Amino acid sequence: GAGVSQTPSNKVTEKGKYVELRCDPISGHTALYWYRQSLGQGPEFLIYFQGTGAADDSGLPNDRFFAVRPEGSVSTLKIQRTERGDSAVYLCASSLIGRDTQYFGPGTRLTVL
Amino acid sequence: AQSVAQPEDQVNVAEGNPLTVKCTYSVSGNPYLFWYVQYPNRGLQFLLKYITGDNLVKGSYGFEAEFNKSQTSFHLKKPSALVSDSALYFCAVRDTDEAGTALIFGKGTTLSVSS
Numbered sequence: 595g596a597g598v599s600q601t602p603s604n605k606v607t608e609k610g611k612y613v614e615l616r617c618d619p620i621s622g623h624t625a626l627y628w629y630r631q632s633l634g635q636g637p638e639f640l641i642y643f644q645g646t647g648a649a650d651d652s653g654l655p656n657d658r659f660f661a662v663r664p665e666g667s668v669s670t671l672k673i674q675r676t677e678r679g680d681s682a683v684y685l686c687a688s689s690l691i692g693r694d695t696q697y698f699g700p701g702t703r704l705t706v707l
Numbered sequence: 708a709q710s711v712a713q714p715e716d717q718v719n720v721a722e723g724n725p726l727t728v729k730c731t732y733s734v735s736g737n738p739y740l741f742w743y744v745q746y747p748n749r750g751l752q753f754l755l756k757y758i759t760g761d762n763l764v765k766g767s768y769g770f771e772a773e774f775n776k777s778q779t780s781f782h783l784k785k786p787s788a789l790v791s792d793s794a795l796y797f798c799a800v801r802d803t804d805e806a807g808t809a810l811i812f813g814k815g816t817t818l819s820v821s822s
Binding site for chain 2: 696
């Protein structure tokens, strides 16, 4: 069956611009997670949705980062006033329910020039 | 606080030989432990997990991992390595007693299998 999909696969933007990254989870999965992976590091948690609501946003680094999941399926990670330090691979994962095995998408590589 | 350590940045083995990729963890409660593999320009693929029960867990592609509570370790193993096993491997932990569901990942270990 279809896995987690993420678009775009690559995004290059300029410092100060706004970007949106999209995640389409596995059909029927109620839990959705965003992680950020910097070069040479493991993924770091950003935010977790259970259904439409953000159940845990403790990993968001600052208020420039925001994520939504309005219908409980597709999620969008939004980054305002991008900085060069935001350059990373942004990974999305979903699970059938919270606390279940998380399945990851291919990621979006964000480069801020 | 939860943490995961993968002490080796790189592991090199010859094809056909057994492989071990090490992982140790720290949690305040009981751990849920996971191994994921990442191929170049691709996302993480789930290999196996330990929740409870038998300390030896079998997963995808012939991999297995052994949970050792006293040593707080969860090493990944395979009896006979393949060149196609060459990839980046991540160990992750979640504390069952914590309210959140976030996985805490190690820095990763690059496995290189030579023919």
